[in-house]
Amino acid sequence: MATVSFSKVVKSYGDAEVIHGADIEIGDGEFVVFVGPSGCGKSTLLRMLAGLESISGGEIRIGDRVVSHLPPKDRDVAMVFQNYALYPHMSVADNIGFPLKMAGIAPAERRTKVAEVAGLLGLDGLLDRHPRQLSGGQRQRVAMGRAIIRQPSVFLFDEPLSNSKASAAARSGSATGW
Amino acid sequence: MAHSLGSQILRTAALAVLGMIVLFPVYWMAVIALTPTGFSRSLAGIFPQRITFENFAMLFSERPMLRWIGNSIFVAAASSFLSLAFGASCGYALSRIRFRGSGLVLILVLATQMMPATSIVVPLYILFRDFGLLDTMQGMVLGHISLVAPLAIWMSKGFFDSIPADLEGAARIDGCSRLSAYWHVTLPLALPGLAAIFIYGFVTSWHDFLFAKTLINSQSLWTAATGISSFRGEYFTLHELQMAAALVFALPVIVVFLIMQRRIVSGALAGSVR
Structure with a gap:
């Protein structure tokens, strides 16, 4: 894990400024929740930290690195999207193992790690299925598995538990160290 | 029950009639193609009296049908592949990247359609003549x-x-660049x-x-469409040969369609997002 800091971060679309100079410090291992009405910029903050949205001003740091202009893959973050964003053409195992594949990790090691994560999230019997064959809660756990498998510096969860049953939520909570 | 059975019979009958109307020209093409050369005008009834394959044999022995088909396959495959590569890159950029004037680009592209x-073929002819592209496969x-x-x-x-x-x-966060996320x-x-x-x-x-008729002159570069038209003369038309050629002409399209249609499946995106 690592510290995260936003200093005077601004985001505007054309003339409309939507984030007006955000200053946020998050400590190493700290668990922070953004709460606010719909459309207030919670997701935009997360997407700027992940690198999916550019920032219009200010600076974002992860640890002691300034990441404001790095591409998402070089920021060492993982994200669970509000809509899960599972790869529909890949099996559950391939979805969870995709970050490792992109990191160039050998298939055998990938399989071991995927099995480990699937065990933690209660997805053992589902590894060969495709996202369309899963329930909403199962899809969400696959998205979480994809996020936790490579142990990044920062985890981002956009409305993470809106679809999980309480038991699965508790289990995934313990898996991510909440 | 009786009502549903009756409407089912009616629907089936309607479909059968429609099918016959649609398929009759193809059937008639086959009948003429299988009639001995010069005898199609003396056909009495809708069934062939004597079946022969001499028209097909003549197509490939006395006319360069194979070459025309080959030219057609080359031109169709090359132009559709290049259009696909070009169109997919442009379409991707227009879909994903926000830039000033993207709407105008789309309208201009549509305007060309x-x-x-018939109205662009003459300017195209003049353009191709100036660039030396007339009567070439590239053109x-x-x-x-x-x-x-x-x-x-x-x-x-x-x-x-x-x-x-x-x-x-998600792919970009998982370690992809824009290009590898696309891939x-x-x-x-x-x-x-x-x-x-x-x-x-x-x-x-x-x-x-x-x-094909406007941009190409040499017989060796003709596509099959031009080839088929060549059976029609000023004073007489070789209907049997022409119909045999038309049947052969239809085959590659059917083959391409059968190969590609397996790729056209719906529901590929199911389960990806909530």
């Missing part, structure tokens, strides 16, 4: 790309629009749409007669 091919392929590429851009933009941008976002995630999901574009391009190019 608003003019009938022919280029001409067909101008027919297919605009629709390829619009169609592929539509397909890319239907793929959630978050999937690429690993977006492209496989767009395949059914791209297959449809390929079929459209292939069929459009395959059926084209106007450009």
Whole structure:
């Protein structure tokens, strides 16, 4: 894990400024929740930290690195999207193992790690299925598995538990160290 | 029950009649193709009296049908493949990247489709003459790309629009660059749409007669469409040969369609996003 800091971060679309100079410090291992009405910029903050949205001003740091202009893959973050964003053409195992594949990790090691994560999230019997064959809660756990498998510096969860049953939520909570 | 049975019979009968109406020209083409050369005018009834394959044999022995078909396959495959590559890149950019004037680009691309091919063939002829592209395969392929590429851009933009941008976002966070996210995630999901574009391009190019007749002179470069028209003379027409050629002409399109249609499946995106 690592510290995260936003200093005077601004985001505007054309003339409309939507984030007006955000200053946020998050400590190493700290668990922070953004709460606010719909459309207030919670997701935009997360997407700027992940690198999916550019920032219009200010600076974002992860640890002691300034990441404001790095591409998402070089920021060492993982994200669970509000809509899960599972790869529909890949099996559950391939979805969870995709970050490792992109990191160039050998298939055998990938399989071991995927099995480990699937065990933690209660997805053992589902590894060969495709996202369309899963329930909403199962899809969400696959998205979480994809996020936790490579142990990044920062985890981002956009409305993470809106679809999980309480038991699965508790289990995934313990898996991510909440 | 009786009502549903009655309506079922009625529906089946209607479909059968419709099927016969649609398929009759194809059937008649086959009947004439199988009639001995010169005898199609003396056909009495809708069944062939004597079946022969001499027309098909003559097509390939006395006419360069194989060469014409080969030219057609080359032109159709090259122009549809290039249109697809060009259209998919443009469509992707127009779908994913916000830039000033993107709407105008789309309208301009659409505007090229608003003019009938007959109105652009003359300027195209003059342009090709100046560039030395007349009577060449490259020119022919280029001409067909101008027919297919605009629709390829619009169609592929539509397909890319239907793929959630978050999937690429997820891939980029998972370690992909923009290009590898396109390769690993977006492209496989767009395949059914791209297959449809390929079929459209292939069929459009395959059926084209106007450009083929205008831009190409040498008989060795004729496409099959020009070849088939050559059986029609000023004083007499070899109907049997022409129909045999038309049957042969229809086959490659059917083959391409059968190969590509397996790629056109719906529901490829199911389960990806909530």
